[in-house]
Amino acid sequence: MRARGRNLATHSALILMLAVALLCGCGENLGDDTRAADVRRGDIEATVDVLGRVEPKRQLALSTRLSGEVQQVLVTSGQDVVAGDLLLQLDARESLNAIEQAKRSVEAQRLQLEQALQAPSASDIDLATARLRRATVLRQRAQDDYNEIADQSDAETSDEASDLESAKLEYEIAKAEFDRTMEGTSSLELDRLRLNLEGAELALQQANEQLEYTRIRAPISGTILAIDAREGENVYGFNPLIQIADLSLPQIRAEIDEIDIASIAEGQSVVIRLDAFPTQILEGTIVRVPPGPDLTRGTTIYEAFIAFDAQSQPVRPGMGANLTITIERVENALLVPRQAVRRVGRNQVVRVVGDRRESEVIVLTGVSNESEIQILSGLEEGQTILLE
Known part of the structure; x- marks a missing residue:
């Protein structure tokens, strides 16, 4: 009986020692469903995973202002162009004719003004004097002829009366021309x-603008993405015909x-994985977050624009991207596994x-990610905690 008692006592002691070892063992199973971990210090990042798509930082749809027939398409899709290059030309014969007419009008008005500003030459004076003398003689002769029949009843309707009126008119014209020649052109x-010259120059400027409305020029240096026009076909004004983009800054x-938009801000770092290059990890930064949602979608989706370094990868517009946005980072934080924290009523507790x-401790938490959570108060580094 004594031997049997001693064996039972020994077995009980071994079982007790094993239980204590399991209870105190760090990171080992404390039961069928219980594990343990230590409270540690480290860096933690809170992230948001979203989708995106590569696009040029600047992309423009170009059109002519006038309708007409496409005369010439001077570029092809994929071609690099420089700002100011001519890309497309409509039939511009009417505009060219209007420019020629406007040029002639400008030259005529300029010539008249130049002549008016010049001092009269000797030949101009002699000619004006001769015309005035001739008009004076003709008027006097017509007056004498009329005087001879002035007493007749039909004198007012006679040929002599008509000739006298014509002679007087010719004299007034010659006199005015003589005075203008001698005195020069009046300020009025x-x-x-x-004013006539300014009007003609304005008409020429407008004609040149109309000609430019028949053309599409590159407003920026970039690459032609698409062309929706063929030579010989008719197009409407302000209808997009050419797509151009600056691909140097994707x-x-x-x-x-909408659940995540409140956490997104300019300056946050982004890890980028393009669908076309899944093994290549790129880095970027959020540079713009528009305040309103994208209204073209059926659901409420907001947008953020990310600048990134392509690292010589042949990135193209339209490529899909998987994005991990770091919304917060804390260094040297007190950390525990997420499985260690559970909610009891309004409190968050950890089993220590x-x-x-074993005891339950109320904790205050901070930043969290998929695996860990920051402890702001309630625990100390090195404590052993139980995981659910």
């Missing part, structure tokens, strides 16, 4: 001529769910093992 007449347009017993 010069003002009128200057960006990513990210789609942000100490002095061979």
